Amino acid sequence: MSKETISQIKAHLQTIKNLDDPYLQLLVNDSRKGVQTAIDQLKRRLARQQEAYAAFKKRFxxxxxxxxxxxxxxxxxxxxxxxxxxxxxxxxxxxxxxxxxxxxxxxxxxxxxxxxxxxxxxxxxxxxxxxxxxxxxxxxxxxxxxxxxxxxxxxxxxxxxxxxxxxxxxxxxxxxxxxxxxxxxxxxxxxxxxxxxxxxxxxxxxxxxxYDYVYPGYGFAQNMGYGTKEHLAGLEKLGACPIHRHSFSPVQKYLN
Missing domain, CATH: 3.30.420.10 (Ribonuclease H-like superfamily/Ribonuclease H)
Incomplete structure (x- = not known):
């Protein structure tokens, strides 16, 4: 059993990049539940990383x-x-x-x-x-x-x-x-x-x-110009502003 505390072991495991690491092999027989839980978490983290890398290579x-x-x-x-x-x-x-x-x-x-x-x-x-x-x-x-x-x-x-x-x-x-x-x-x-x-x-x-600072009241900082409930309410109250697309419905009915 390692003489390190569970917290020290967890910190060390965060630095491990593969399951063949010699340090990990030293912990296999450590019976402390916290250590075994940390090892399981490490295995899941490495599996997720491998999946992410495989997906990345596929996108290349x-x-x-x-x-x-x-x-x-x-x-x-x-x-x-x-x-x-x-x-x-x-x-x-x-x-x-x-x-x-x-x-x-x-x-x-x-x-x-x-x-x-x-x-x-x-x-x-x-x-x-x-x-x-x-x-x-x-x-x-x-x-x-x-x-x-x-x-x-x-x-x-x-x-x-x-x-x-x-x-x-x-x-x-x-x-x-x-x-x-x-x-x-x-x-x-x-x-x-x-x-x-x-x-x-x-x-x-x-x-x-x-634009949200220049034309407040439409919620541009949140909706990015999409037709959300807040945005449509702003159109109803304020009419169209200079960045509204005249050719898009329902903007036309709010043009001055």
Missing amino acids: KYEEYYWQNGCQYVAGMDEVGRGPLAGPVVTCAVILNADFDLIGVTDSKQLSRNEREKLYLKIINEAVEVSIAVNDRAAIDKLNIYAATQDAMIRAVNQLHHRPDHLIVDAVPLALDIPQTTLIKGDQKSISVAAASIVAKEYRDHLMRD
């Missing part, structure tokens, strides 16, 4: 395929903000390399605000390049939301200093002379699309929180 399969077939730069693309009644649509292109190791990068909708904020900064730091393009309310009303999204995506690509050899795009084909793979729910299938979705969402969420 498209990028790895194109790298292996002669593409140096593969850009993942996503958008945020097609559905809201107010605010811009934000698009993002992200180019990663094979050293990218942020296992937590996945569909932005599956992450908490705190997780997204941390990953946003790390993605910006680790990516080969990140490009963001925005179309505001006026452009959305002029072009329609689908065309405005395509337009912003194309600008995001054209702003890149590294010309992509291939694009992986979440559901929106683009009129560009670059080979493309269009994926449904691409942010769940491609790591670079997932990274783009996180960056685009964080960028747009920060914009909407700023």
Whole structure:
């Protein structure tokens, strides 16, 4: 039996990264219930980490395929903000390399605000390049939301200093002379699309929180412009503000 206290053992177990660690083998015959519970917790933690890593590698399969077939730069693309009644649509292109190791990068909708904020900064730091393009309310009303999204995506690509050899795009084909793979729910299938979705969402969420100070009463900091009960109540009381999309229902009936 180890002479360490259970608290000391728990602290040590937090540093262990695999079940073959010699320290863990010394604890196998420790009969204290607290020690055995800590070992079980360690095993579950390592199993979750292995599952997360396997899922991460699976989301890298498209990028790895194109790298292996002669593409140096593969850009993942996503958008945020097609559905809201107010605010811009934000698009993002992200180019990663094979050293990218942020296992937590996945569909932005599956992450908490705190997780997204941390990953946003790390993605910006680790990516080969990140490009963001925005179309505001006026452009959305002029072009329609689908065309405005395509337009912003194309600008995001054209702003890149590294010309992509291939694009992986979440559901929106683009009129560009670059080979493309269009994926449904691409942010769940491609790591670079997932990274783009996180960056685009964080960028747009920060914009909407700023707009909440400029145009209070609609709950933009919470609903990000989507048609929640609070938002609709604000429209009923205050009418439409300058960032409301005139072409979207039910905004039209609140225009002055």
